[in-house]
Amino acid sequence: xxxxxxxxxxxxxxxxxxxxxxxxxxxxHDTMYWYKQDSKKFLKIMFSYxxxxxxxxxxxxxxxxxxxxxxxxxxxxxxxxxxxDSAVYFCASSRLGGAxxxxxxxxxxxxxxxx
Amino acid sequence: QQPVQSPQxxxxxxxxxxxxxxxxxxxxxxxxxxxxxxxxAPVFLMILLKGGEQKGHEKISASFNEKKQQSSLYLTASQLxxxxxxxxxTQKGGAQKLVFGQGTRLTINP
Numbered sequence: 333x334x335x336x337x338x339x340x341x342x343x344x345x346x347x348x349x350x351x352x353x354x355x356x357x358x359x360x361h362d363t364m365y366w367y368k369q370d371s372k373k374f375l376k377i378m379f380s381y382x383x384x385x386x387x388x389x390x391x392x393x394x395x396x397x398x399x400x401x402x403x404x405x406x407x408x409x410x411x412x413x414x415x416x417d418s419a420v421y422f423c424a425s426s427r428l429g430g431a432x433x434x435x436x437x438x439x440x441x442x443x444x445x446x447x
Numbered sequence: 448q449q450p451v452q453s454p455q456x457x458x459x460x461x462x463x464x465x466x467x468x469x470x471x472x473x474x475x476x477x478x479x480x481x482x483x484x485x486x487x488a489p490v491f492l493m494i495l496l497k498g499g500e501q502k503g504h505e506k507i508s509a510s511f512n513e514k515k516q517q518s519s520l521y522l523t524a525s526q527l528x529x530x531x532x533x534x535x536x537t538q539k540g541g542a543q544k545l546v547f548g549q550g551t552r553l554t555i556n557p
Contacts, residue, residue: 372549373483373532373549373550374547374549374550375489375534375547375550376547377544377545377546377547380544388544390544422488422489433477433479433538433545434494435479435491435494436479436481436489436491436536436545437491438488438489438490439488440487440488441488
């Protein structure tokens with residue numbers, strides 16, 4: 333059983349298109365995250381939700397819109413894709429959030445390539 | 448504010464020891480360590496919550512000096528399986544987010 337699963341694993345698309353990445357966790361965790369890892373391996377937090385409520389919203393272009401229909405799911409929609417959006421996007425979850433963030437469980441990542 | 452890791456890369460022979468450092472310019476509440484193998488997701492190693500705390504995980508241990516706002520990860524008698532990129536993640540007191548360093552690439556050769 334995969335604890336944190338993301339789909340799709342690979343995404344190749346043209347500039348200007350809109351795409352979504354879905355994430356689901358079956359660990360019963362309250363907090364979920366989106367991280368972006370660029371070509372230099374830098375892991376940067378984008379968003380965090382705690383029990384469907386947005387608690388972290390980093391300086392991310394508003395072309396990126398997260399949605400959490402319930403605490404087990406966190407999706408990421410990206411509008412008008414640009415070349416610089418090419419990266420690996422990791423979903424993660426943790427039992428707690430905020431100042432008591434414990435172990436993060438990461439999904440396998442979704443590699444987005446914008447042509 | 449992103450913590451700074453050093454060195455950026457290390458190449459060792461199997462059985463040698465390594466130390467990876469993580470420094471922050473801000474007071475820290477906690478330090479996390481993760482390892483990421485090529486093409487895989489980061490995997491949790493340990494969290495250190497208290498100043499001066501040390502934790503161990505097989506032959507991998509870490510220390511956290513709260514006053515110096517630094518943490519070090521120690522890998523002793525390294526094995527081939529230790530190869531990968533190591534990330535420290537830091538959290539300031541009361542802060543919501545975990546911010547990762549730029550990573551240290553560790554290569555273990557036979």
